[in-house]
């Protein structure tokens with residue numbers, strides 16, 4: 021069994037990101053960099069939880085492999101590739117492994133209850149939210165893995181969302197701010213509503229509630245709040261159990277502040293944002309309007325014109341959720357899609373109110389992501405392809421952002437571009453990822469063998485997410501909001517609107533009226549002067565105040581517009597760079613292809629040249645063979661002569677007496693013989709190597725001969741086949757000739773018959789004329805025809821026949 025090292029595991033299809041535009045998140049790998057963090061900043065890796073859905077009845081009765089997912093302990097799970105999965109096939113080819121191990125912050129098995137999941141996952145984020153910080157939870161996984169079940173739950177098993185709402189109302193207790201005049205504004209601000217606007221808010225809310233049925237719909241399964249809306253229309257009768265200790269940090273009524281809860285519910289489908297709390301959505305004819313994602317001027321993205329509804333009870337929250345879900349499925353049906361193809365986001369904003377001003381805003385978003393399955397090219401086309409592309413794109417961008425965040429933190433020096441702005445989803449949650457809140461992910465998987473490959477992909481994605489370190493600034497979000505400051509450095513904007521008190525101080529009379537204004541007053545009488553001066557002073561003050569307010573507004577607008585422009589140009593630059601990258605990539609690929617072709621061509625040419633070099637014509641080969649034979653003969657002759665010579669030397673000299681006298685001569689002879697034998701040996705070796713070469717040549721030529729004879733055989737077979745065909749054709753021709761001869765013979769016979777007929781006719785014509793008979797017979801007709809050939813057609817026919825035959 022092999023174990024996956026998560027630090028190297030990077031199965032996600034992510035491209036490298038290399039632009040020099042960094043997000044505010046700080047690297048955490050060096051102590052020096054850590055020292056640069058704000059003193060109260062908190063660091064921790066992103067929490068990634070795994071939830072394994074139980075098998076459904078149908079899945080249990082299936083004969084599929086049911087051991088793909090093995091939970092080893094509360095933090096480790098292993099995935100075993102089942103038969104037929106692409107992963108197993110690849111591992112059998114030696115690519116990748118068939119068993120993968122992953123670790124998570126915590127793993128929740130199939131038997132785990134919703135309440136336990138809430139306690140162990142959301143608790144810390146819940147207290148963050150109640151404490152004025154932002155929180156984001158997103159559920160990620162393939163379709164049918166249990167994402168919606170985890171977020172919303174069922175009437176009997178409420179999910180995280182109803183539990184968060186319930187806990188929030190429990191925390192607020194009796195401190196609910198009932199006036200609706202303080203409303204969330206932009207991303208992090210709030211604004212005052214005038215009485216008319218409050219009225220509008222109330223009627224909008226009432227119209228939504230009027231369209232939601234009061235009774236619970238038993239057929240709708242996935243809204244955990246529905247049971248609460250029936251049973252808990254007041255806060256005191258909450259049926260959800262949760263750990264009360266999370267609320268202990270702010271005991272009820274401690275500082276006299278109140279709370280208002282506003283919620284929004286929207287979805288992102290095909291890279292368009294749609295409000296799920298818009299009543300118009302329910303009508304079939306109207307096309308729903310897409311909302312824009314804008315920047316609030318401080319780099320925080322928000323959905324422009326998104327409907328925020330103030331809720332005062334859990335029952336109201338339930339109705340909104342029901343309304344939004346209905347809208348979502350109605351829109352999905354209308355567009356012939358499945359709601360699981362869109363990302364749905366439920367956001368709560370908790371406003372802490374002291375007196376009549378908002379002192380703190382915190383946000384809790386629960387994001388039910390679209391099914392993460394990659395598009396199957398064989399089945400996906402047209403609108404579905406675009407849809408799959410957009411889902412994949414936003415999830416891919418989410419993956420890219422997470423990887424870039426991880427890489428930046430791991431690298432510590434090089435900060436790479438984090439493409440938050442490339443999708444609506446990441447653009448909206450950029451602030452949370454960059455430290456203005458805490459994000460966590462619940463990965464949902466099922467244990468089905470049929471979706472194993474996709475599940476593995478999901479696990480790899482989460483392995484990367486788990487390594488992201490979040491640096492969370494321990495400051496309320498308000499401090500990060502844009503602000504105009506006065507000369508004393510105090511902000512002039514409060515919750516997005518100009519603060520009248522600060523403005524009073526800023527526009528002091530002394531500052532506004534200078535000496536020039538005083539100078540002209542000496543020309544008038546004292547009383548008149550006094551009155552005029554007072555009225556003028558009041559007018560002037562009012563005018564200058566108005567002007568300054570206007571100036572500040574213009575400055576703010578200009579600042580926002582410039583920032584917007586800067587961001588747009590940055591986006592454009594990113595797009596251009598991407599395009600350039602793509603075109604360079606394409607060029608590079610083309611050049612590579614050209615080189616590949618050239619190398620192939622060269623290899624082919626070299627092979628052909630070698631073939632030509634090695635080619636030996638047959639007559640040359642035979643001549644070479646003869647030469648080899650001759651050389652062999654020569655070698656054997658030389659060998660025999662050498663042995664004779666050596667033999668002669670070995671024989672003792674018969675005449676011993678001549679030994680002394682001949683010793684010198686013998687020595688000389690021996691030296692000569694030695695030299696000769698050496699020469700002969702060398703020659704022999706050379707000849708042997710030549711022989712060997714020739715032998716090789718012979719072998720190759722024999723092989724070639726064999727090939728040739730095979731080809732000859734083939735040619736002969738072909739020839740035989742052809743000659744057989746020829747024989748058949750010959751037979752046919754013979755038959756035709758024979759038939760022609762028969763025709764000729766017949767025509768000769770006919771000629772002869774005609775000649776004899778002619779002779780007979782001649783005889784007949786010389787005979788005396790016969791008296792014509794009343795009744796004319798055949799003979800009379802013939803005679804007439806012979807006598808006047810022009811009139812008689814048989815005669816003409818006869819001549820014609822003769823002519824044709826002769827031809």
Ligand SMILES: Nc1ncnc2c1ncn2[C@@H]1O[C@H](COP(=O)(O)OP(=O)(O)OP(=O)(O)O)[C@@H](O)[C@H]1O
Pocket residue numbers: 072073074130161162163164165166167168169170174359360390391464
């Ligand atoms: N932990 C669980 N315990 C019991 N039933 C579950 C669990 N998780 C999911 N289910 C059931 O499995 C089915 C599919 O779940 P759900 O609709 O939540 O999947 P999903 O991932 O949201 O799918 P989609 O992406 O299509 O919306 C539902 O019937 C749900 O009730």
